[in-house]
Amino acid sequence: MLINYDYDLIIIGAGCAGLSLAHRLTREDYKVCILELSDNINSKNKLWSFWDTYETPYEDIIKKKWVNLIIKDKNKTSEINCDRYSYNSIDSHDFNNYIFKVIQKNKNIDLILSSEVLNIRKEEKSISVTTNKNKYICKHVFDSRPENIKVSMWQQFFGSYIKTEQEIFDDQKATFMEFSKLRNKFHFMYILPFSPTEALIESTYFSSKKENNMLDAEIIKKYMQNNFPNSEFKIVKSENGSIPMDTKIKAVSQKYITKIGSYSGATRASTGYTFINIQKQVDHIIKLLPRILMGKGTPKNNFHSYLLRKMDQIFLDIVDNDPDFMKGALIKLFSSKNHDAQIRFLSDIPNIFDLIKVIILLPKIKFLKYSLGFIRKND
Ligand SMILES: Cc1cc2nc3c(=O)[nH]c(=O)nc-3n(C[C@H](O)[C@H](O)[C@H](O)COP(=O)(O)OP(=O)(O)OC[C@H]3O[C@@H](n4cnc5c(N)ncnc54)[C@H](O)[C@@H]3O)c2cc1C
Incomplete structure (x- = not known):
C-alpha cells in the first residue's frame, strides 16, 4: 500500500x-x-x-578558469579574449x-x-x-x-579525460572549437587543459541525425597521436551526451x-x-x-529574447544546410580585438550595441537570405 x-x-x-x-x-x-x-x-x-x-x-x-580561448580551422585561428568574463568549468x-x-x-x-x-x-x-x-x-x-519531444538538432559529444607523462598542454589556453577537416559536417574538437599533464578532449557534432561515427575513444586517441606524437597518455575517464538544440x-x-x-x-x-x-x-x-x-505567480522563462531565438534559428539552419560555411563565419565572429560583446551574446545578455557588433561581424547577405526565407533549411 x-x-x-x-x-x-x-x-x-x-x-x-x-x-x-x-x-x-x-x-x-x-x-x-x-x-x-x-x-x-x-x-x-x-x-x-x-x-x-x-x-x-x-x-x-x-x-x-581560462582567460584565453582559441577557435580555429586548418587555415585560420582566432583568439577569444576572456579577460573580463573568464571561461570557467x-x-x-x-x-x-x-x-x-x-x-x-x-x-x-x-x-x-x-x-x-x-x-x-x-x-x-x-x-x-x-x-x-x-x-x-x-x-x-x-x-x-x-x-519526449522532437528536436531539430542535437549537440552530441564524446570526451575523455587525458593524463600524460610529459608536460604537453598549455593550460593557460583552452580550445573552444578546432574544426576537423571533415567536409559537410559541423564537427570540432573541444579541449580544456586543466594542467600541463591533464585535459578533457571532446569530439563534438552538431547534427540533426545521430552521429555515432567520431564519437568514441578512438577519435580522442587519434587526436592525441596526431597532435602530440611523442607523448604517453592514458584515458582516466570519459563523458558523453547529447544536448537538445531547438x-x-x-x-x-x-x-x-x-x-x-x-x-x-x-x-x-x-x-x-x-x-x-x-x-x-x-x-x-x-x-x-x-x-x-499562493497561486499568483508564474516564473518567467524567457531566457532568450525573440531576436536571439530568431538568430539562433538562422544559425541552426545554416549549420544544417551549409556547415562548412558556418565554421568560417564563427572564426570571423571572433576576428575583432575585444570579445566582450560576443561573450555577452553567447551568454544571453547582449545589449543593443553587442547585437549590432555581432551582426556586422557575421556574413550579412547569407544571414539576411535565411532570415527572409530566400534560403530554407535543406534547400
Ligand atoms: C555531458 C554534458 C556536458 C554538458 N556541458 C555543458 C556545459 O559545458 N555548459 C553548459 O552550460 N551546459 C552543459 N550541458 C547542458 C546542461 O547544463 C546539462 O544538461 C544539465 O545537466 C541540465 O540540467 P537539468 O537539471 O535540466 O537536467 P538533468 O541534469 O538531466 O536532470 C534531470 C534529472 O531528472 C531525473 N529524472 C528523469 N526522469 C525522472 C522521473 N520520471 N522521476 C524522477 N527523476 C527523473 C534524471 O535522472 C536526472 O537526474 C552539458 C550536458 C551534458 C549531458
Missing part, C-alpha cells in the same frame, strides 16, 4: 536544475522533497563550462557532492533516490506525486524531467507545476549552454516563491 508523505515543495530530478533549486531552498523554511530516478547521481560525469557573466554560489568549486561530481553535504545538514530537505515519478495529479487542495514506491502530497511541484523548447508550466532546467527552455539553442540560465532561473524562482505558492 502507498504511504502518503506531506511536503511544501517537491522537486523532480536531482540533476543540475533540481539540485541548484534545492541548494537555494536550504536558506528558506519550506519542507522539500527531491525525487530522483537514478540510484547514484554521480554515475554520469559532466563538466559544465560557462562564461563568468552571472554570480553563482559555486565560486569555490570551480575546477579551472565545474565538475558535476564536485557540484553534486557540495550540494549533498549542505542538504544532509538540513532537516527540511529529503533526497529520495531510485524513485521514478509516474504521475502528478491536482487534488482538491494539494498536488499528489506518485512514484514507483510511494505517494507524496505537496503544494507545488518543480519538474526537471526531460520531455529554439522551440519552452516551458509548459501550469499553476501548480513549474518546469525547470534544460527542457524548460534554459538551454541556448545555438550553443547548448544551460548552466548559467539554470542559476538565473532558480534565483528568480526563490524571489517569486511566496507568490507561486
Whole structure:
C-alpha cells in the first residue's frame, strides 16, 4: 500500500536544475522533497563550462578558469579574449557532492533516490506525486524531467579525460572549437587543459541525425597521436551526451507545476549552454516563491529574447544546410580585438550595441537570405 508523505515543495530530478533549486531552498523554511530516478547521481560525469557573466554560489568549486580561448580551422585561428568574463568549468561530481553535504545538514530537505515519478495529479487542495514506491502530497511541484519531444538538432559529444607523462598542454589556453577537416559536417574538437599533464578532449557534432561515427575513444586517441606524437597518455575517464538544440523548447508550466532546467527552455539553442540560465532561473524562482505558492505567480522563462531565438534559428539552419560555411563565419565572429560583446551574446545578455557588433561581424547577405526565407533549411 502507498504511504502518503506531506511536503511544501517537491522537486523532480536531482540533476543540475533540481539540485541548484534545492541548494537555494536550504536558506528558506519550506519542507522539500527531491525525487530522483537514478540510484547514484554521480554515475554520469559532466563538466559544465560557462562564461563568468552571472554570480553563482559555486565560486569555490570551480575546477579551472581560462582567460584565453582559441577557435580555429586548418587555415585560420582566432583568439577569444576572456579577460573580463573568464571561461570557467565545474565538475558535476564536485557540484553534486557540495550540494549533498549542505542538504544532509538540513532537516527540511529529503533526497529520495531510485524513485521514478509516474504521475502528478491536482487534488482538491494539494498536488499528489506518485512514484514507483510511494505517494507524496505537496503544494507545488518543480519538474526537471526531460520531455519526449522532437528536436531539430542535437549537440552530441564524446570526451575523455587525458593524463600524460610529459608536460604537453598549455593550460593557460583552452580550445573552444578546432574544426576537423571533415567536409559537410559541423564537427570540432573541444579541449580544456586543466594542467600541463591533464585535459578533457571532446569530439563534438552538431547534427540533426545521430552521429555515432567520431564519437568514441578512438577519435580522442587519434587526436592525441596526431597532435602530440611523442607523448604517453592514458584515458582516466570519459563523458558523453547529447544536448537538445531547438529554439522551440519552452516551458509548459501550469499553476501548480513549474518546469525547470534544460527542457524548460534554459538551454541556448545555438550553443547548448544551460548552466548559467539554470542559476538565473532558480534565483528568480526563490524571489517569486511566496507568490507561486499562493497561486499568483508564474516564473518567467524567457531566457532568450525573440531576436536571439530568431538568430539562433538562422544559425541552426545554416549549420544544417551549409556547415562548412558556418565554421568560417564563427572564426570571423571572433576576428575583432575585444570579445566582450560576443561573450555577452553567447551568454544571453547582449545589449543593443553587442547585437549590432555581432551582426556586422557575421556574413550579412547569407544571414539576411535565411532570415527572409530566400534560403530554407535543406534547400
Ligand atoms: C555531458 C554534458 C556536458 C554538458 N556541458 C555543458 C556545459 O559545458 N555548459 C553548459 O552550460 N551546459 C552543459 N550541458 C547542458 C546542461 O547544463 C546539462 O544538461 C544539465 O545537466 C541540465 O540540467 P537539468 O537539471 O535540466 O537536467 P538533468 O541534469 O538531466 O536532470 C534531470 C534529472 O531528472 C531525473 N529524472 C528523469 N526522469 C525522472 C522521473 N520520471 N522521476 C524522477 N527523476 C527523473 C534524471 O535522472 C536526472 O537526474 C552539458 C550536458 C551534458 C549531458
